[in-house]
Amino acid sequence: MQQELAITALKVGVLLNLLLMIFSGMTFIERRLLAFMQFRLGPNRTGPFGLLQPIADGIKLFFKEEVVPEGANKWIFIAAPAIAIITAFLSVAVVPWGGTVTFPHWGILPDFLEGRPVLLQIADLDIGVLYLFALSSLSVYAIVMAGWAANNKYTLLGGLRSSAQMFSYELALGLSWIGIILLAGSFRFGDIVRYQDGWFWHWFLFKQPLAFLVFLVAGTAEANRTPFDLPEAETELVAGFHTEYSSMRFALLQMAEYVHMITISAVGANLFFGGWMSPVAFLPDSPLWFILKLAGFLFFFVWLRGTLPRFRYDQLMDFGWKVLVPLAVLNLMVTAVVVVALQ
Amino acid sequence: MNIDAVTFYVAAALALVSAIVVVAQRNPIYSAFALIVTLCSLSAIYGILGASFVAILQVVVYAGAIMVLFLFVLMLLNVRPEERFAGESLRFKLLGVGLAGLLAAQVAYVLWRFAPSGVAAVFDASSRPVARILFSPQYLYVFEATSILILAALVGSVALARKDA
Numbered sequence: 001m002q003q004e005l006a007i008t009a010l011k012v013g014v015l016l017n018l019l020l021m022i023f024s025g026m027t028f029i030e031r032r033l034l035a036f037m038q039f040r041l042g043p044n045r046t047g048p049f050g051l052l053q054p055i056a057d058g059i060k061l062f063f064k065e066e067v068v069p070e071g072a073n074k075w076i077f078i079a080a081p082a083i084a085i086i087t088a089f090l091s092v093a094v095v096p097w098g099g100t101v102t103f104p105h106w107g108i109l110p111d112f113l114e115g116r117p118v119l120l121q122i123a124d125l126d127i128g129v130l131y132l133f134a135l136s137s138l139s140v141y142a143i144v145m146a147g148w149a150a151n152n153k154y155t156l157l158g159g160l161r162s163s164a165q166m167f168s169y170e171l172a173l174g175l176s177w178i179g180i181i182l183l184a185g186s187f188r189f190g191d192i193v194r195y196q197d198g199w200f201w202h203w204f205l206f207k208q209p210l211a212f213l214v215f216l217v218a219g220t221a222e223a224n225r226t227p228f229d230l231p232e233a234e235t236e237l238v239a240g241f242h243t244e245y246s247s248m249r250f251a252l253l254q255m256a257e258y259v260h261m262i263t264i265s266a267v268g269a270n271l272f273f274g275g276w277m278s279p280v281a282f283l284p285d286s287p288l289w290f291i292l293k294l295a296g297f298l299f300f301f302v303w304l305r306g307t308l309p310r311f312r313y314d315q316l317m318d319f320g321w322k323v324l325v326p327l328a329v330l331n332l333m334v335t336a337v338v339v340v341a342l343q
Numbered sequence: 344m345n346i347d348a349v350t351f352y353v354a355a356a357l358a359l360v361s362a363i364v365v366v367a368q369r370n371p372i373y374s375a376f377a378l379i380v381t382l383c384s385l386s387a388i389y390g391i392l393g394a395s396f397v398a399i400l401q402v403v404v405y406a407g408a409i410m411v412l413f414l415f416v417l418m419l420l421n422v423r424p425e426e427r428f429a430g431e432s433l434r435f436k437l438l439g440v441g442l443a444g445l446l447a448a449q450v451a452y453v454l455w456r457f458a459p460s461g462v463a464a465v466f467d468a469s470s471r472p473v474a475r476i477l478f479s480p481q482y483l484y485v486f487e488a489t490s491i492l493i494l495a496a497l498v499g500s501v502a503l504a505r506k507d508a
Contacts, residue, residue: 005346076376126469130399137407141379144411148372148418156418167411187470 003112011122012093019092023258024054030302037306064247069150072244076149081249084142084256091135092259094128095266096121096189098276098287120276120287121190128189129181132267133174136222139260140166143241146253150244158240161313162224168320169221169228175328176214179335180204180271193275200279205272210331212272214324219264221320224257226305228316265297266290351391358384370424375413382406396470 028043028051035042044050068074098120103113125131140163147159181187183204184195196202205212221228237243242253269275269290276290311319357380364377382405389398477486 073372076372125395127395127399130396130403130470134399134402134407137403137411138383140407140411141414144414144418145376160415160418163411163415 007113007116007118008122011118011120015092015097015122016089019089019259019262020255022262023255024058026258026262026298027057027254028054029298030305033299033302034306037303058251061247061251066247066249067244069152069244071151073149073151076145077244078249080142080146080149081245081252081256083145084139085252085259087135087139087142088256088259088263091132091139091263092266093122094125094131094189095263096124096193096270096275096290097266098290099190099285101287119190124188124190127187129177129187129192129271132263133170133177136166136173136260137170139256142253142256146245147241150241152244154238155241155243158237158243161237162241165228165316165320166222166224168317169218169324172214172320172324172328173218173222175325175332176208176211176218177271178332179208179211182332182335182339183207189270189275193270193277196274197277197285199281200274203272203274203279208272208331208335210327211335214328214331215268215272218320218324219268220301220304221316223261223264223301225261225301227308227311229310261298261301262294265294265301268297269293347391351388354384354387354391357381358388371417372414375410375417378413379406379410382410394469396473 031053032042032044032050034040042050043053046052046056068077096119100117100119102117143162143166144159147155147157147162150156180192184192186192186195192204196204200206242250245253273293273296274289275293276287277285278289361377361380361384365374365381368374368377382401386398386401386406389395389401476482
């Protein structure tokens with residue numbers, strides 16, 4: 001029991017640090033990539049190739065003054081970034097990063113770790129996909145709270161827009177997963193990934209192409225990324241719901257958004273690209289495949305940001321409800337009929 | 344105490360405290376947030392009892408969907424904190440105490456009548472068994488009728504909200 005707890009604590013620690021590293025790395029990579037796509041240089045002065053830029057940014061944000069605006073609701077204003085980051089980190093708990101790996105016999109580890117198989121996932125819930133759905137619906141609160149508590153019309157508008165958007169696209173996002181769940185016959189991430197074993201044409205990307213398109217669009221909207229970054233449309237709303245935030249609270253909100261993007265990417269890699277399964281049947285499955293697929297998704301999000309202009313708000317809502325949701329439902333109905341017919 | 348017991352007591356205490364805050368708080372926004380905390384701690388208790396599916400549904404449906412609508416309305420209408428109600432306060436207080444007493448008596452009766460005999464019956468409330476019961480002939484028609492009712496309500500509310508109708 002205590003050994004299990006120790007291993008879980010170890011996994012949580014490693015994953016949290018890994019996420020923070022990916023987050024700070026992504027802020028740098030995103031800026032450099034965007035600059036490359038726009039024929040600029042990007043941050044290249046801090047350290048070799050500007051590699052130390054995230055650290056410099058972190059130190060700068062840390063030493064900034066924390067401002068709570070006058071007339072703001074202080075407690076909710078302070079709680080909002082905390083809730084954002086908690087829900088973002090909690091949702092990573094069910095995402096598998098690989099299959100079971102075995103600790104090697106190095107002789108330097110504690111006895112109970114030597115040669116012990118460990119699942120590269122914090123919680124292997126039998127309802128993992130639903131858990132993720134629940135947490136993404138909770139993460140809306142952070143944005144609503146942040147927007148409302150600052151007592152500023154721009155933040156309120158940004159917060160309301162953002163929550164309406166996340167709300168609408170969450171539905172399409174959830175519906176796009178259900179076809180996969182029907183085919184795999186399980187809500188468990190591990191089962192869904194193992195179902196896609198073998199050659200790459202076993203991936204759900206090829207069995208559920210429509211669901212993948214819906215997932216891609218709804219996932220981008222869910223992560224508040226361009227072209228769906230309406231909540232922070234700077235030409236009309238200053239910076240949306242986080243206009244009034246400064247210093248580390250701003251950094252926490254930013255971090256939560258990046259962790260969301262990483263989660264969406266990880267889910268996409270697991271559900272549609274076979275997670276840690278290798279694309280070629282005779283090569284071994286390994287967490288490296290998962291990292292590769294994750295990186296592909298993250299690059300895609302940056303690429304989108306460098307390419308597409310922002311939607312108009314009413315277009316966004318129309319598209320979500322009148323195109324994505326019907327498509328997802330259609331896909332679900334066809335999948336259900338096929339599953340029953342094949343039984 | 345094992346870890347389940349600790350989690351249970353923490354979640355139960357949180358549920359009780361936040362439920363009291365929901366009622367006692369005069370600012371409706373705080374009440375709404377406290378209600379979200381209550382719903383989430385209840386979900387944690389369901390999770391400890393092994394009903395993970397019910398736990399998740401509690402969060403998705405109540406905390407995730409319904410409470411967002413509550414908050415939207417509260418924030419858009421800019422509801423002010425409640426004023427203290429002047430006059431007739433004694434009569435209302437007596438009524439409140441009477442109703443609370445009635446509720447306490449009911450709870451006490453149920454607890455006494457159906458006292459758990461040792462271990463509760465083990466029911467696997469994960470998604471598969473729940474679905475089997477829900478779609479069994481016994482409940483299928485009720486379930487479908489409820490779905491149609493909700494759909495009708497949805498269409499009706501959209502029709503009512505249309506300005507040009």
